Amino acid sequence: METSTVIRMHPNLCVSDAHASYSIISESIRGFSSIKLSIPHDATVDLSFLQIIEAARLRANEQGKSLSLLEPASGELRRVLDRSGLMTAATISDRSFWLHEETTQ
């Protein structure tokens, strides 16, 4: 098994392409122990993508694998995080995953 990979996500991270996003991330978790997701700055994002990532984070944790973002959330992704209220009661782990805050502090 390969140890790590960087998955470059397509710019449409909305429900219309949710199945594609889900397949890529699921396959990656199955095939690699460390996965970094590269999300385009200009990606269009909606809640379906947040759900996939949150479920993937849980799965990676359960299997002792590492899932992270290559870069802190920005652009539309960051806006959707705020609009959705996901960051309102975010844990340290959440903030670390989405915003890479432990590296910036």
Added chain:
Amino acid sequence: MTASILTVDDSVSVRMTTRIALTGAGYKVTEAVDGLDGLNKARATRFDLVVTDLNMPNMDGLRMIEELRRLPNQIGVPILFLTTESDATLKGRAKAAGATGWLVKPFEPDQLIREHRLDDRALVDAVFRALHTLKGSGAMFGFDRLAAFTHHCETAFDRVRKGLAEATPGLVSAVLEARDHMRALVEDPSGDHAAEERYLLERLEAAVSGAAATSVASISETPIKAAASTMPTTWRIKFSLPENSFVNGTNPLSFLDELRAMGECRVLLDKSALPPLEKLEPTALYFHWEVTLTTDRGRADIEDVFLFVMDDMTLEIAALSSDTPSVEVVPSVTENADMPTPVVTVAPLPEPSAPEAATRPVTDAADPKLRRKAESVRVPAERLDELMDRVGELVIVQSRLQQIAANSADIGLRTVSEEMERLCSELRVTMMVLRMVPVATLFDRYRRLVHDLQRDTGKKIELSTDGESTEMDKTVIERLADPLVHLVRNAADHGLEDGDARRASGKPEAGSIRLSARQTGGEVIISVTDDGRGIDRARVRAKAEAAGLIQPGATIADQDLLQLIFQPGFSTASSVTNLSGRGVGMDVVKKAIESLHGSIDLTSRPGEGSTVSLRIPLTLAIIDGLLVRVGEGHYVIPLPAVEECIEISQEEDLRSRGRAFLSLRDTLVPFIRLRELFATGTKPDLYQKMVVVSTGEERVGLIVDQIIGHHQTVIKSMSKLHDDVTTFSGATILGDGSVALILDVGNLVSLGQEQEAQLRAIA
């Protein structure tokens, strides 16, 4: 003020139908017979709406609206095409010429009213919801420009909804144009639509703000103001949307944005319902939310955010305890009636953790009109027709399978065939039920008509209805609407006497028109009965003789004499009125009923009134039939008309030679030897059968060689070449691929009765 509508159509029936529908809905209607006439009328009067046909003599619809758009007094008037054409190029030309809408005939008059009923709050709400859904769906699927544009339209309608602006023909016109633009934004999202968009938004703004148009921005930025100001309240709002929200185009983020726009807001996402990755359906929604909102807006405003999804979601809204008392605002009118002032009442503080006592299930909160009717699905009628065709084909195949199975010793095959037969029968019944609607939908249209007829004739008329729950095929009902208009108008104009004459003859002053419906076997009988003077046979005869329809002094049966009123151009009215007397009505009725494979019975008693009964088949597609053989040919007799089957021995057959009656339980029944009628040239079978059929009151025996049995029959129309063959109402394909003709029972019964009359005359 009553909205004024100009209808331009060269078809009398379309003009009349439109007039009845629109006047019935409270509009003032002016009619024009062609484009030139329409243009002349438009020069003299400004209308709120113009409804026009496309193809007309003298000046067609396109040319008329080009000219009409140049008239200073018709600027901004919406123009709707009502036409049989649906060609896209034509629509483009119409739009370029200035048309704002397009309605394809045949149309339901209600559709016209629906599209232009400006004071109907439910319709305004429906448009608002549709725009909102379009906006959400557009944003969801990346049509951002569509979403942004639709947002402006939605805002405009929200102002109407909240009573801040009035729905006007101008708004309808602007929205119709906006709809076309929305389509363009879907088809060409990256195109240059800026100029068109600006123009349309200015029109929208002008439409909702009255004559003084302000900037476009003011539409989109107009804050939704509450009717009253109030002290802020903190609300806890917990909501869960259905899992299929994304697929349905619902975007929870827009709800959160709307809540944020109301005041200080803390949004907490609850991801506890998120399933493990392998069980996650990527397009389903699992997140829930808890929102704490401090706002001066009331509960209703918060509920409004979820207006479109209320039926399918769970929503809890609770006022939280805080330093400021929880308040409910009750708008009230003070002494100064122009200045509504809020009355603030202090509500008891709820327990911090408990929902407010007034919190109620979402389904109770929603206006029933706004509820999405999950239990019903709107399906275009053409799809039902297609489905009906498929069912028809299936019935033919099943019939073939049944025949193969009957000749086979294979038990398995026979079992499958029987099961198939049962399923086909059930499918057929289900299909029929899908298309059935109660005749109440038809009868309701005539209440307003009778109201207007009272005004036009000066007669007092009472309309009563009976059997409104009787159901018929929707298509049949629609095609009955016009004939019934003619019959009701004739009853009011010709049938009923004026008040003085009625009193003089000892009748109540108010005349009675009764519409009734009842089902007998496979047909529905719809009757129009009046208690007027009855048909004046002497005048009918005189008119018929004058028109050359009958020879002077010719002997003619009473029923035949009465049937003359259905001849083209026949009218006994001494003067032409707006209502009737042009001799077109009853002819139209006859043609319409014949096109439905129906028949008309007319009874009339001098001084007592008349009844016109329309006998209409319950359905036009599939019937249960009795398959019989006559000579070497197969024929189908509609089963609902069959009363009984009797075997006739050779002796009885010989005894009945030269006669046309058989004694059946002490009643003489006329009969017809189909072998002779069809000139089969074959010898009769040893034991012939008589199938007794009836059309309600009259019956006749049909002598056939063999009764084969029950046959589910898909009716295929006869060709144009066979229009004059009245003995058959259609044809069907049998299981072996051969054709069987379907007997027209009504015609055969008439034939039998004629024979009877002739024999009685000779005797």
